[in-house]
Amino acid sequence: MAETLPSAIEQELLGIKHLLWGNEIKLDIFKRWSQGFYFSSNEKSALEQTEGGPCAIIAPVEAFIIKSLLLEYKDLSFRDSINLEIQNRVLVTALCEILGQCNARKYYIVYLDSDNSEPISEAEVTGPSIQSINTVQAVDPAKFHEKLKVHSFQCLDDVNKYYMENTSNLKAQYGILLFLYTVIASKGLERVKADSDTQDPLIDETYGYGSQSLINLFITGRATTYVWDHYEDVGGLKLKGIEKQSQIGFITVMEYHRYCTVGSFYKNPMHPVWVVASDTHLTVIFSDERKLVSPETKSEQARRVFKSFDPHGNNFISSDKLQDVLKNLDLVSELEYVNIMKKKLDNENLGIILLNAFMDEFFPKEESSTPDMFTLGHYNGLARSNINGHxxxxxxxxxxLESDIKSVCESNPMLTVLQTKWPNIEVNWCDNITPSLN
Structure with missing residues (x-):
């Protein structure tokens, strides 16, 4: 049973409002976030984004939808099988998965008073009419926040049932914002604040994009600010990153530009689906090749550990880091042995150890869990960024490729971002058209 909460608890929504928007809500930004979960008429399992901004919610939800469909169908054949019933089911499943990761004691479902939540027919939320949906009601941030109400549910099964009975509200004008408030209310305002290492609003006050904390909250259930594994010491501060291997992954072109370091938990998720960040937008890549997320081989683990001591990607480490690398790999790391290995691997006494020399010595027969060839799919929810505007x-x-030398092409951001995960990858896209990350 849904339990309508007393006004004292609904007061927390004011704190969520401030956390998201800061001191002032800009009308143009609020309007861009005021859309429902709409499916494309051309790709019936793909959510459509009308304006820039809410991709911080839409892309993770789409990633969970694709993950669910790949588990069910095993390949991309689901593209021909989607109908309205399946759309509703996979959408609600994705939303409940995201909520479930918040480890909430109760689930607080935020909704609008009925006089401000006119249902939209199922026919209106797919196909060409999508562009007209934002004109169904005038966008009014003040009225929206005045009309917010909250139901409480004890378990996810009850949430699932509620959402299945109210899919029209998910697809209505404020569907995405209501789910955003639901996630933060269920996680708990103070827990979200504690996870994040920033005082900035979760929605940028100038450009309207979602922060990394918001993206992380929707992918992992924790609103951490950083994307490395566990904690990193930065100037004496221990900064919190990703806690454990995630269901879906995350890669970003910002890592190529060395603005951040994406850890193994995000690069190697449980399922072959990754949210992809450009400098302005979030999209999704995915594959039906399960071996892309197979457990690491010993040699893959060794490369990863070695590179964790090589943050600039130079393919060498300082000789004095060798003992730490060996220790991390549970190899012999007594000082006497380490000194012998230093002399052997750095026979010119340059003070560095090359990755290839290290691998040849300790893992001469390298094994890979990743196939040499596989299919990649890409999703971009903005119609204008797709071929033919669909x-x-x-x-x-x-x-x-077998070579350790990767091709760098500044004019191909798709290849650039994929190489942060697979350094030697090349992709032949359908019709020789590289999809847009923006």
Whole structure:
């Protein structure tokens, strides 16, 4: 049973409002976030985004939808099977998965008073009419916040049932904002604040994009500010990153530009689906090749550990880091042995140890869990960023080259971001058109 909460508890919504928007809500930004969960008429499992901004919610939800469909169908054949019933089911499943990761004691479902939540028919929320949905009601931030109400549910099964009975509200004008408030209310305002290492609003006050804390909250259930594994010491401060391997992954072009370091938990998720960040937008890449998320081989683990001591990607480490690398890999790390290995691996006494020399010594027969060739799909929810202006998945054939030398092409941000995960990847996209990250 849903329990309508007393006004004292609903007061927390004021704190959520401030956490998201800061001291003032800009009308143009609020309007861009005022859309429902709409499915494309061209790609019936793909959510459509009308304006820039809410991709911080839409892309993770789409990633969970794709993950669910790949588990069910095993390949991309689901593209031909989607109907309204499946759309509703996978959308609600994705939302409940995201809520479930918040480890909430209760689930607080935020909704609008009925006089401000006119249902939209199912026909109106798919297809060409999507562009007109934002005109169904005038966007009014003050009225929106005045009309917010909260139901409480004890378990996710009850949430699932409620959402399945109210899918029209998810697809109505404020569907995405209501789910955003629901996630933070269920997680708990203070817990979200504690996870984040910043005082800035979760929605940028100038440009209207979602912060990394918001993206992390929707992917992992924790609103951490950083994307590395566990904690990093930065200037004497221990800064919190990703806690454990995530269901879906995250990669970003910002890592190529060395603005951040994405850890193994995000690069190697449980399912072959990754949210992808450009400098302005979030999209999704995915594959039906389960071996892309197979457990690491010993040699893959060794490369990862070695590179964790090589943050600038130079393919060498300082000789004095060798003992730490060996220790992390549970190899012999007594000082006498380490000194012998230093002389052998750095026979010119340059003070560095090359990755290839290290691997040849300790893992001469390298094994890979990753296939050399696999199919990649890409999703971009903005119609204007898709071929012919229609939201649909773009598919390519990926190959991992044997060479350690990767091609750098500044004019191809898609390849650039994929190489942060697979350094030697090349992709032949359908129709020779590289999809847009923006």
């Amino acid at each position: 939201v649909q998945y773009h598919v390519g054939s990926a190959i991992l």
